[in-house]
Amino acid sequence: xxxxxxxxxxLLAGEYVLGTLRGPARDRFERYLQDSSELQQAVAFWETAxxxxxxxPAQEPPxxxxxxxxxxxxxxxxxxxxxxxxPWLPSLAFALVAAFSVLLWAPWEARLVPDFSVNVxxxxxxxxxxxxxxxxxxxxxxxxxxxxxxxxxxxxxLWLLVEGEAPVSLGLLPEHDGSVQRIEARVSLARAQGLAxxxxxxxxxxxxxxxxxxxxxxxxxxx
Amino acid sequence: xxxxxxxxxxxxxxxxxxxxxxxxxxRALYEATSPHLFAVALRILRKRxxxxxxxxxxxxxxxxxxxxxxxxxxxxxxxxxxxVRYRALDHLxxxxxxxxxxxxxxxxDTQDLVRRLIDTTDLQVCFEDLTAEQQRAVGLAYIEGxxxxxxxxxxxxxxxxxxxxxxxxxxxxxxxxxx
Numbered sequence: 431x432x433x434x435x436x437x438x439x440x441l442l443a444g445e446y447v448l449g450t451l452r453g454p455a456r457d458r459f460e461r462y463l464q465d466s467s468e469l470q471q472a473v474a475f476w477e478t479a480x481x482x483x484x485x486x487p488a489q490e491p492p493x494x495x496x497x498x499x500x501x502x503x504x505x506x507x508x509x510x511x512x513x514x515x516x517p518w519l520p521s522l523a524f525a526l527v528a529a530f531s532v533l534l535w536a537p538w539e540a541r542l543v544p545d546f547s548v549n550v551x552x553x554x555x556x557x558x559x560x561x562x563x564x565x566x567x568x569x570x571x572x573x574x575x576x577x578x579x580x581x582x583x584x585x586x587x588l589w590l591l592v593e594g595e596a597p598v599s600l601g602l603l604p605e606h607d608g609s610v611q612r613i614e615a616r617v618s619l620a621r622a623q624g625l626a627x628x629x630x631x632x633x634x635x636x637x638x639x640x641x642x643x644x645x646x647x648x649x650x651x652x653x
Numbered sequence: 654x655x656x657x658x659x660x661x662x663x664x665x666x667x668x669x670x671x672x673x674x675x676x677x678x679x680r681a682l683y684e685a686t687s688p689h690l691f692a693v694a695l696r697i698l699r700k701r702x703x704x705x706x707x708x709x710x711x712x713x714x715x716x717x718x719x720x721x722x723x724x725x726x727x728x729x730x731x732x733x734x735x736x737v738r739y740r741a742l743d744h745l746x747x748x749x750x751x752x753x754x755x756x757x758x759x760x761x762d763t764q765d766l767v768r769r770l771i772d773t774t775d776l777q778v779c780f781e782d783l784t785a786e787q788q789r790a791v792g793l794a795y796i797e798g799x800x801x802x803x804x805x806x807x808x809x810x811x812x813x814x815x816x817x818x819x820x821x822x823x824x825x826x827x828x829x830x831x832x
Contacts, residue, residue, distance in 0.1 A: 437824075444823035447735075448794045449697075449742045450801055456746070474726060476823075479830050481731030483795045484738065488688035489695050491708055496683050498705075499712045505676065547670040547678060558724070562673040571673050575724065610720075 443472035447480055544571065550625050550648040552578065557586070557627060557646055559603065565619045573610045574603055578645075583632045589640060591624040591649070592617055602634050603627065624649035664729035672719040679716055686730065687712075690737045697741040697798035699750070707744050711737040742798055750803075779829035787822030790815055 445451040446459050463469045500506055544562035551558045556578035562571040577586060589597035600613050615622070626644035628635070635641050664686060670678030690711060694704035714736055722732050780788055786808070793799050793807060801819070805812045 440827055441820060441823060444827070445819065448791065448819065448823070449738070449798045450794050450804070450819055452746075452800050475827075475830075477735045478727040478731060479826065480795055481727065481734060483792060484693050484731070484734035485689075486692050486696060486796065489692040491687050491691040491705060492701075495687070495705055495708060496680065499683070499709050502709060502713050503716055544673065544675060547673055547675045549666055549669060555724075558669075560669045560673055562670070562675055573669070573673055573720070575669065608720075 439469060440472050440475075443469060444476045447473060447476035546651055548625065548648045548650060550627060550646050552646045559588075559625075559627065559646075561625055561648075563619055563622075563650065567614075568619050569612050569614045570600070570619070571610065571612050572604075574607055576607050577603060577605075580629065584629050585632050585634055587628050587630045587634050587640070588613075589626045589628065589644070590615060590617065590619075590622050591626055591647075592621055593623050596639055597626060599635065599638065600625075622650065664733070665724050668715075668719050668722050668729045668732075671716060672722070682715075683712060686733055689730070690733060693734050693737050694741045696796055697738065698744055703744055703748070704741070707737060707741040710740040710743075714740070738795075738798070745798060779826050782825045782829045783822050784818075786810075787818045787825065790818035791822040791826070794819060 544564045547562040558575035560573045586603040588600040598617050626647045628640045628642050628644050667678045667682040694707040698704045801816050804815045
């Protein structure tokens with residue numbers, strides 16, 4: 431299979447997305463796809479172009495399917511195998527499993543599950559930032575989806591809005607889209623009301639307080 | 654100073670939260686999108702049991718890959734339906750459709766469906782550049798996941814003819830969409 435030819439690439443990518451590329455040819459195409467950014471682009475084109483065809487009348491999946499998915503994601507402890515001979519053993523085993531589940535599972539849950547998430551974005555969507563707030567550990571996981579273009583002498587700074595107090599700097603936003611970072615807040619997140627982003631001189635506000643009005647503000651949901 | 658933006662629950666927002674490991678957002682995303690994605694899988698696999706498996710595979714992947722979704726490259730719905738289609742096609746690779754294995758007969762006609770659903774998109778305009786045969790071949794292949802041989806049966810036309818409808822249909826779409 432020669433893939434140098436642009437038209438052939440487009441066609442194969444189209445048939446791959448469509449699904450008519452089958453069998454060994456499909457396997458081969460997937461191998462090429464891993465290493466070729468041109469092929470990846472061609473596939474992305476067809477995925478977007480043909481996606482409207484997937485809009486068909488909805489069909490409810492069975493209600494237990496979400497639980498099955500959560501099990502596969504490891505969110506539920508695996509069910510215990512049966513085959514007990516003594517009548518009291520299942521309840522003892524259950525008690526033990528339950529006790530260990532609480533011991534082993536609870537801290538893990540608490541570590542990974544944020545209290546809530548918010549999106550911080552400008553109206554035009556040039557800045558998009560997702561933040562997951564974990565009050566238990568007093569940290570915020572940030573993911574920068576996109577940031578507006580800025581001149582080199584400007585930076586974006588993130589602020590925590592605290593009730594009755596001046597905003598607290600959480601540092602500069604990452605330079606690159608898609609960056610993920612965890613910020614340990616120096617003030618209690620229990621008192622925090624929201625997040626804001628301002629444009630500041632390079633390196634961040636020289637005064638420790640915002641020097642301009644925020645370009646984006648997002649309040650936390652009230653509990 | 655901007656207004657406080659509402660924290661809306663669009664699929665894009667939910668997906669963004671899923672990327673950060675928010676399980677409740679994942680559940681909300683599932684509630685909002687699974688009837689649609691299940692329909693996509695069901696049309697291709699035609700057996701509820703298989704469609705359920707494909708749907709599970711798809712949501713596991715959605716959870717794991719949510720961080721790779723780029724809103725600039727298309728809607729969250731398009732991204733997710735692409736994933737479920739690939740998982741359904743994988744399923745067909747492992748377990749080819751048996752003849753007469755269809756449990757699912759009350760499907761609206763695919764050709765009607767193609768017409769109805771391409772009403773608000775670029776695809777509609779471009780789909781009109783295709784001949785009726787090309788539209789039918791491309792639409793059936795995408796929506797029902799039919800192979801060339803299955804298309805040939807369904808459209809009661811020789812294999813070579815069907816292949817050429819698909820190929821030329823794609824070429825015409827590409828030309829139109831990149832014009």
